[in-house]
Amino acid sequence: MNFKKMKLYVKYMVSLRCKMLVKEELKNLGLHHTSVELGVVEIMEDLSNEQRAKLKAALLESGLELMDDKKAMLIEKIKIVITEMIHYNDELPKVNYSEYISKMMDYDYTYLANIFSEVKGVTIEHYIIAHKIEKVKELLLYDELNLTEISYRMNYSSVSHLSTQFKKVTGLTPTFFKNLKDKKRINLDDV
Structure with missing residues (x-):
């Protein structure tokens, strides 16, 4: 199986606790991560608009922010x-x-x-x-x-x-x- 990796950038992700929160939210959405580092997450799937919106909302509840602007x-x-x-x-x-x-x-x-x-x-x-x-x-x-x-x-x-x-x-x-x-x-x- 050939996976394409997608990078996501998360604002305010500065601790191990933040990394755990992000991993949990990815799991809740059925997304698989290859790495979760401070501020950068690599997932194996492309995000649908619905998944992106759900992830963004879930992260905001935890004080984190999914970023779009370059x-x-x-x-x-x-x-x-x-x-x-x-x-x-x-x-x-x-x-x-x-x-x-x-x-x-x-x-x-x-x-x-x-x-x-x-x-x-x-x-x-x-x-x-x-x-x-x-x-x-x-x-x-x-x-x-x-x-x-x-x-x-x-x-x-x-x-x-x-x-x-x-x-x-x-x-x-x-x-x-x-x-x-x-x-x-x-x-x-x-x-």
């Missing part, structure tokens, strides 16, 4: 690359982030950066910084690494650079944040 799909792919790079790797790439994103996306970085800024109203660099700070918060909460180790792991040039960026984004020093009783983290969907 620019929106490109933006979502960029966000997935950044999210995976920062939150799901043990170490950040040692190359320049623009080179990494360009290589992973197989597009010219300037093109990606322009579309991202146009659609999101924020630069890719600021988006990366916001995600890095959320990862730093997570690492501070785990309390397994000291600030020097976190700084090194997150590719900051120094603890001072990390602290300055952390304070600029959160208004707090990393040490003050770590000592707060009610620590505030932002949902990855909202970064």
Whole structure:
């Protein structure tokens, strides 16, 4: 049997729980997936208009969104690359982030950066910084690494650079944040 694979792009899909929800909805519609990754789903069938509408409605109920617009799909792919790079790797790439994103996306970085800024109203660099700070918060909460180790792991040039960026984004020093009783983290969907 020769299967044709179809790719679907799902917005706000940033966790294992999201992947499980998508798999469940595909199963409910009798659709077979070959892979379900953050933001990208490969299925073995072509979707009928009715199936697409049902999947879109079911995903919306779970806070996810099936995407159609080409620019929106490109933006979502960029966000997935950044999210995976920062939150799901043990170490950040040692190359320049623009080179990494360009290589992973197989597009010219300037093109990606322009579309991202146009659609999101924020630069890719600021988006990366916001995600890095959320990862730093997570690492501070785990309390397994000291600030020097976190700084090194997150590719900051120094603890001072990390602290300055952390304070600029959160208004707090990393040490003050770590000592707060009610620590505030932002949902990855909202970064």
